[in-house]
Amino acid sequence: MGVFTMPSLGADMEAGTLVEWLKQPGDSVARGDIVAVVETEKGAIEIEIFEAGRIETLLVMPGAKVPVGTPLATLILQSPPVAAPVPVQLPPRAVPVPAPLPRRPAPVPVFSANAPARASPAARRLAQQKGLDLAAITGSGPAGAVLRADVEALAAPPRSGPDLAQMRHAIAAAMARSKREIPHYYLAHSLDISAAQAWLAAHNASHKPEERLLLAALFIKATALALHDFPEFNGFYGAGGFQPGAGIHTGYAIALRGGGLAAPALHDADTLPLGTLMLRLRDLIARVRRGGFRSSEIADPTITISSLGERGTEMLLPIIYPPQVAILGFGTPQPRPWAVGTTVTIRPILTITLGADHRASDGHRGALFLARIGQYLEAPERL
Amino acid sequence: MNRDDLRAMVVNAISEIAPETDPAAVAESADLREALDLDSMDIFNLVIALSQRLGIDIPDADAPNLVTLAGAIAYLEKRLAG
Missing domain, CATH: 2.40.50.100 (RNA polymerase II/Efflux pump adaptor protein, barrel-sandwich hybrid domain)
Structure with a gap:
């Protein structure tokens, strides 16, 4: 059993x-x-x-x-x-x-083996259909008898x-x-994302609206791929120390209008083609905002990604969601003067931050991890 | 399809994408991202919804036209006329 x-x-x-x-x-x-x-x-x-x-x-x-x-x-x-x-x-x-x-209404206790409760025949039938125990339902009828409406209220x-x-x-x-x-340490890395933006624009120009991508999908995929070589940022910290995640399940921070935040998992993000990842992301955001996400999406994230989108600040310093050991912040890309060879030019600059748990990793590895994410974004055709 | 129909369609599409907002109450010149706290995923979904309802392909590069109600209506009128 x-x-x-x-x-x-x-x-x-x-x-x-x-x-x-x-x-x-x-x-x-x-x-x-x-x-x-x-x-x-x-x-x-x-x-x-x-x-x-x-x-x-x-x-x-x-x-x-x-x-x-x-x-x-x-x-x-x-x-x-x-x-x-x-x-x-x-x-x-x-x-x-x-x-x-x-x-x-009144919390209902565990199934009891009490004598048959007072109930109307309709309530009795419905309770049987729904697998509910009449004895455990608070009745609103005469002498506390359970009515059909009481059962319906619980059943639906x-x-x-x-x-x-x-x-x-x-x-x-x-x-x-x-x-x-959590003893946090923080690192930041800025990079030119003109290549990622150009790649995205070309992709979107040749695809139907529902097959297009947002930059967020690239951020998630780049992070998930980089984690292959940096497993100490993917998992949980508990009583027994660090425990690596069973897969790469990137939590994605989703803001709710009116306040509030949830960061449910996109399972196995490293294995998803960008188009599939984008569909899953759209679906997840829609379900989080109307209230209908799944238990595994809440329990499973092995790392979290927080992206400010297009109306944010250039960088954020995110706080790790325990028991995870790392969180990435993607700021809003900003046009900035940027050195290319010996020339200064204007480029869209993205600042990525890493907040990591010093009990599970050190800054040296964190810096390499951030740089690896940056390399993927600079060569988006590899995503 | 006249201007009022188009306006109703855009408002309705936004209501479905962001049911917790009231797009009908927003000034037509207001930036929907500011006024309703819409993000890039919401605008992405709006492009999809309007493309499907009107049977036209709205290029990604035209999405900036959709960030105000007035802009969206004017853009769609032009597209449907052309």
């Missing part, structure tokens, strides 16, 4: 509210299937399963807020379990995460976009912890 538990969706998550089951007892599941929706500080997150088999019993009902690690369902496994690619476990956090605001809860106040708390906790625990 296997157990599906409330996943940790970031270093500072302590509990999540189960919003919806997308699979029911008896349903077969494959690795990577989305089985449930959980409400966190980052909004409604689709939770994937990392084992194949059949759902046996649902242990937690929609509406319940449970700590990370709580069994949510039992499974009949098809094959030996595959380890979920979650970051290393960290020592206890010092900063308590404020409890999310209550969004739903609204999905929400990110809650900006909760997200602010989550960012505060993660960044305070980073500044408290």
